[in-house]
Amino acid sequence: MSASLNAAVATTTAVTVDPACAEPLAVLGRDVTVPLVTGGEVTYAALDYAASAPALQRVWDDVAAYAPYYGSVHRGAGYLSQLSTDLFEQSRVTVAEFLDCRPTDQVVFTRSTTDSLNLLAAVVPADCQVFVFETEHHASLLPWVDARVTYLNAPRTPAEAVATLERALADRDPYGPALVCVTGASNVTGELWPVKELAAAAHAHGARIVLDAAQLAPHHPVSVQDLDVDWVAFSGHKLYAPFGSGVLAGRADWLQDAQPYLAGGGASRKVARREDGGVDVEWHTTAARHEAGSPNVIGVYSIASACKALTEAGFENLVAREQQLIAKVRSGLAEVPAVRILSLFGDDAPRVGVISFVVDGWNSSHFAAALSAEYGIGVRDGLFCAHPLVRTLLGSEPQAQGECGAPEAAPGERSLNAIRVSFGAGTPDEHVERFVGAVKELVTSGAAWQYRTEEGRCVPVV
Numbered sequence: 455m456s457a458s459l460n461a462a463v464a465t466t467t468a469v470t471v472d473p474a475c476a477e478p479l480a481v482l483g484r485d486v487t488v489p490l491v492t493g494g495e496v497t498y499a500a501l502d503y504a505a506s507a508p509a510l511q512r513v514w515d516d517v518a519a520y521a522p523y524y525g526s527v528h529r530g531a532g533y534l535s536q537l538s539t540d541l542f543e544q545s546r547v548t549v550a551e552f553l554d555c556r557p558t559d560q561v562v563f564t565r566s567t568t569d570s571l572n573l574l575a576a577v578v579p580a581d582c583q584v585f586v587f588e589t590e591h592h593a594s595l596l597p598w599v600d601a602r603v604t605y606l607n608a609p610r611t612p613a614e615a616v617a618t619l620e621r622a623l624a625d626r627d628p629y630g631p632a633l634v635c636v637t638g639a640s641n642v643t644g645e646l647w648p649v650k651e652l653a654a655a656a657h658a659h660g661a662r663i664v665l666d667a668a669q670l671a672p673h674h675p676v677s678v679q680d681l682d683v684d685w686v687a688f689s690g691h692k693l694y695a696p697f698g699s700g701v702l703a704g705r706a707d708w709l710q711d712a713q714p715y716l717a718g719g720g721a722s723r724k725v726a727r728r729e730d731g732g733v734d735v736e737w738h739t740t741a742a743r744h745e746a747g748s749p750n751v752i753g754v755y756s757i758a759s760a761c762k763a764l765t766e767a768g769f770e771n772l773v774a775r776e777q778q779l780i781a782k783v784r785s786g787l788a789e790v791p792a793v794r795i796l797s798l799f800g801d802d803a804p805r806v807g808v809i810s811f812v813v814d815g816w817n818s819s820h821f822a823a824a825l826s827a828e829y830g831i832g833v834r835d836g837l838f839c840a841h842p843l844v845r846t847l848l849g850s851e852p853q854a855q856g857e858c859g860a861p862e863a864a865p866g867e868r869s870l871n872a873i874r875v876s877f878g879a880g881t882p883d884e885h886v887e888r889f890v891g892a893v894k895e896l897v898t899s900g901a902a903w904q905y906r907t908e909e910g911r912c913v914p915v916v
Contacts, residue, residue, distance in 0.1 A: 478775075478882050479772075481694065483498065490829070492902055497830065499832065501832055501889055502876060503880075504808045504838075507672060507694050513759040513760050516755070527751055542749065546563070549757060549761055553676055553703050555704075559678065562703070564687075565698055565700055567689040570702035571593050575598050576712065580600070581602075581630045581631065582630065583604065583633070584601045584604070585603075585619065588608050588842040589642075589798065591637065591666065592839045593668070598635075604622055606622055611800075615652065616652055623656065635666065636664075637666045638667045638670030639674075641838055641839075641840060643799075643810060645803045646803070650680070653681055657682065665681065665685065666687055667686050668687070669692065672806075673773065673776060674773060687703075696753075699754050709741075710739045715746075716746040717746060722735050776807050776879070782886055787809070789894070792814040792816075794814070807878050808876040809875050811873055812848070812873065817912065818871040819871065819907075820905055821835070822873050828902055828903060829888060831888060834873070834876075835871055835872065835874070836872070848870055
């Protein structure tokens with residue numbers, strides 16, 4: 455495990471959260487009520503942060519204050535365009551500071567982590583070898599279609615992860631470029647990966663490394679320099695920022711040497727007709743090279759606002775409080791013999807607020823549907839766009855088929871899916887307490903309502 459992440463988590467058991475900082479951060483939707491099939495309404499418990507975290511109220515307020523001044527960027531001479539351009543570029547600076555980037559790094563704004571990693575896949579050298587663990591989210595697992603890819607088996611300890619990578623890199627062609635892609639925190643188990651050690655192993659063998667920080671950045675500080683990664687990717691919608699924006703930040707050379715990810719306005723510095731009737735294009739060498747088209751200015755600003763909000767709240771306090779929530783959920787689930795928590799690295803592994811589990815005698819979709827319909831609790835069931843990892847953790851055959859989030863069995867039948875509960879800086883204690891109580895009640899007494907399968911989903915009978 456990287457020293458910075460290890461220290462942040464290892465000290466949380468001894469940290470007493472400052473009472474002034476013990477309350478969750480204000481998020482949109484915190485007072486939304488939802489109907490229950492059993493009658494009445496209840497405040498919605500949003501426990502699906504790993505998919506999309508609710509927007510911070512601070513972020514929403516910042517965006518609302520800017521919205522009247524919205525204008526096109528980089529091309530307009532008017533006041534609002536100039537103001538929006540300044541805001542857009544200052545957001546780039548804010549993100550670079552949030553990630554502790556190197557002075558020469560570029561921050562490219564994208565649509566999401568998936569878009570960021572597909573962008574990187576589009577710019578890797580043609581003869582690049584890519585190494586990726588089967589434990590990755592599909593956003594990290596699948597984009598490398600034009601590279602030579604080595605898929606590594608799931609390790610069972612952080613040390614095994616490093617050793618597995620070192621062996622694979624030692625066997626590679628030592629003369630061509632190589633890239634390692636690894637998550638910072640699993641979107642299935644929440645466990646932290648040894649990023650700094652994996653980066654050291656990659657660099658020792660002449661390879662580069664990209665960090666998928668989609669699940670890490672909302673929960674822990676991410677320092678490009680301390681972790682010594684070459685690139686980092688994350689999504690705004692997991693970082694308490696709405697509007698569909700993402701980030702790819704890191705070394706500029708591969709980005710500058712490749713053709714633009716998208717061809718069009720903004721990516722080009724100069725376009726001229728040739729005498730033979732063709733077109734000559736001079737592309738930008740800055741981040742703009744891969745930001746063709748009119749950018750999502752509000753989305754970019756919302757990411758910058760979220761970065762500021764998390765930094766000002768203090769990650770030490772946020773981590774400490776989240777560890778208390780994790781302990782509350784894990785200890786509560788441990789009291790239910792029918793529940794099995796999924797893990798690669800074991801119970802003592804440092805982790806973020808992402809926990810997946812299965813319940814004996816329950817179809818995962820049925821259980822998740824009952825949590826929603828009868829208790830107003832939103833979780834996720836399925837394979838979480840990490841099919842190989844979940845299959846490995848469930849002990850199923852690697853080639854077993856299944857759709858992301860879609861069950862294959864009726865209520866009461868076993869399925870090759872799991873249930874995921876996830877939370878973060880905006881989660882009240884009451885939400886996790888209600889969740890633990892609901893799990894215990896469902897396992898002990900069963901569902902209070904009838905359910906059926908409809909279009910691949912388990913839904914209450916109405």
